[in-house]
Amino acid sequence: VPTTNAATTTTETTEQLPEEPDCPLADGFFMLPGSTDCFKSISEYMTWAAADAKCKSEGLVLGRPEPQDALALRKYLVDTYGDGSHWLSGKADGQYWTWTGGDQERLSATSPLWFPGQSSRVSTGNCLGFL
Known part of the structure; x- marks a missing residue:
């Protein structure tokens, strides 16, 4: 996934509910077939920091798809929202790409989330998004 400088770029956000057994399939929430993750797409343009704050204000977190769900999520978003x-x-x-939130787990350089050649771009301030 190409990196984007949060200070200058605005985009849509994908929010993810904390793990719960049920997904309220209303108000823009959706689940991918075979996944237990619940997502919501917000059609407001904002910086990464603003999207993160919006999610937190609604009791949500920015999306963190499981590697096996990443390509299906990207396809769903393009098919549904363009x-x-x-x-x-x-x-x-x-130094590294990490998932924000609790565990700060590093994002593998071989993750299917990466656009070819982009996993090495680790400048501070770069944020991750589906493009």
Whole structure:
């Protein structure tokens, strides 16, 4: 996934509910077939920081798809909402790409989320999004 500088770029956001057994399939929430993750696409353009704050204010988190769901999520977003960008919860710290939130797990350089050649761009301030 190409990186985007949050200070200058605005885009749509994909929010993810904390793990719950049920997904309220209303108000824009959806689940991918075979997945237990619940997502919501917000059609407002905003920076990564604004999207993160919006999610938190609604008790949600920026999306963090499981690797096996990443391509299906991207396809669903394009098929349903058209081409556009959606923020994910990944952020660069200058050395590594990590998922924000509790565990700060590193995002593997071999993850299917990466656009070819982009996993090495770890400048501080870069944020992760589906493009």
